[in-house]
Amino acid sequence: MVILGIETSCDETSAAVVSAGDVRSNVVSSQAELHARFGGVVPEVASRRHLELVSYVVRDALGAAAARLDDVEVVAVTTGPGLIGALLVGVAAAKGIAFGRRLPLAPVDHLHGHVAALYLQPEPLEPPFLCLLASGGHTLLLDVRERAGFRRIGTTIDDAAGEAFDKGARLLGLGYPGGAALDRLAHEGDPEAYAFPVARVPGFDFSFSGLKTALLCAVRDLATDELERRRADLAASYQRAIVRALVGRTLEAAEATGAERIAVVGGVAANSELRASIPGAALAPLPLCTDNAAMIASAARFVEALPYPEYLALDAHA
Numbered sequence: 624m625v626i627l628g629i630e631t632s633c634d635e636t637s638a639a640v641v642s643a644g645d646v647r648s649n650v651v652s653s654q655a656e657l658h659a660r661f662g663g664v665v666p667e668v669a670s671r672r673h674l675e676l677v678s679y680v681v682r683d684a685l686g687a688a689a690a691r692l693d694d695v696e697v698v699a700v701t702t703g704p705g706l707i708g709a710l711l712v713g714v715a716a717a718k719g720i721a722f723g724r725r726l727p728l729a730p731v732d733h734l735h736g737h738v739a740a741l742y743l744q745p746e747p748l749e750p751p752f753l754c755l756l757a758s759g760g761h762t763l764l765l766d767v768r769e770r771a772g773f774r775r776i777g778t779t780i781d782d783a784a785g786e787a788f789d790k791g792a793r794l795l796g797l798g799y800p801g802g803a804a805l806d807r808l809a810h811e812g813d814p815e816a817y818a819f820p821v822a823r824v825p826g827f828d829f830s831f832s833g834l835k836t837a838l839l840c841a842v843r844d845l846a847t848d849e850l851e852r853r854r855a856d857l858a859a860s861y862q863r864a865i866v867r868a869l870v871g872r873t874l875e876a877a878e879a880t881g882a883e884r885i886a887v888v889g890g891v892a893a894n895s896e897l898r899a900s901i902p903g904a905a906l907a908p909l910p911l912c913t914d915n916a917a918m919i920a921s922a923a924r925f926v927e928a929l930p931y932p933e934y935l936a937l938d939a940h941a
């Protein structure tokens with residue numbers, strides 16, 4: 624089955640061609656630079672940019688896969704969760720392509736997509752496993768027993784882990800989105816320099832807002848030149864606290880649920896310290912951690928596609 628995937632839930636315009644679990648192409652056009660000056664994604668700006676880019680990105684994805692629209696058998700698209708206007712652009716594009724070719728259309732949940740990054744070649748993961756999904760919008764612990772879905776057993780009660788990285792990065796003057804930059808800066812610092820708190824919340828949930836406040840206070844207490852000297856230490860210690868919180872909870876949940884396998888997905892799964900901190904875990908491949916359409920096409924294989932022309936009434940959800 625040749626699947627054309629489209630993802631436009633936030634600020635990445637992406638299209639991919641996946642067949643038999645093989646990523647034949649995965650084109651991602653990031654709008655990060657466009658939003659950087661605002662310190663975060665501006666939804667309306669993102670929607671308009673998706674509209675400008677989506678046709679070109681689809682064309683690029685087909686070209687890179689040496690495929691034509693005639694070869695596509697299913698169109699898959701993220702229908703939510705995400706920014707509503709951004710999602711609608713992808714959904715409309717997918718409907719147009721599918722309708723024009725009388726193809727079926729598979730509506731894909733973005734979070735299912737992140738998990739499905741693990742189901743692609745060359746090392747497709749077989750459930751059951753416990754999955755930590757850490758991204759800019761979510762921090763979830765998922766009990767995955769089948770490729771078609773999952774059960775949530777934990778979530779964040781305030782900020783998502785990626786959001787904590789981005790807000791921390793902003794406090795340290797690293798721009799937006801700062802997760803990857805903070806990761807790089809942390810390599811030059813001492814992770815034990817500051818004792819940032821790891822929140823203890825009930826169940827298998829997470830909390831990162833107190834940690835963010837702790838960093839804010841630490842930054843405020845430093846004079847400008849002192850802050851410049853301690854930036855790497857602050858980054859390393861802050862990252863250490865986030866990773867500790869993620870790993871600690873994940874290991875507790877694995878023990879409590881008797882999970883034999885742990886997997887880590889989502890944008891924060893690209894973090895170098897996190898990747899090194901759960902030995903034996905299945906990690907989403909680096910290019911498939913942050914938002915991309917290959918993971919959406921991957922999930923589509925385990926979703927019931929809507930036949931032509933039933934999907935014309937399909938809606939996106941925020």
Ligand code: KG4
Pocket residue numbers: 633757758759760761784785786788789800801802803806889890891892893894895912913914
């Ligand atoms: O999955 P994703 O692309 O978008 C959402 O679905 O939210 O995740 C984006 C998040 C951002 O917060 C970004 O800063 C974070 O993933 N991120 C990282 C790293 N690379 C991306 N966080 C920490 N370390 C990284 N290396």
Ligand code: ZN
Pocket residue numbers: 733737758759889890913914
């Ligand atoms: Zn995502």
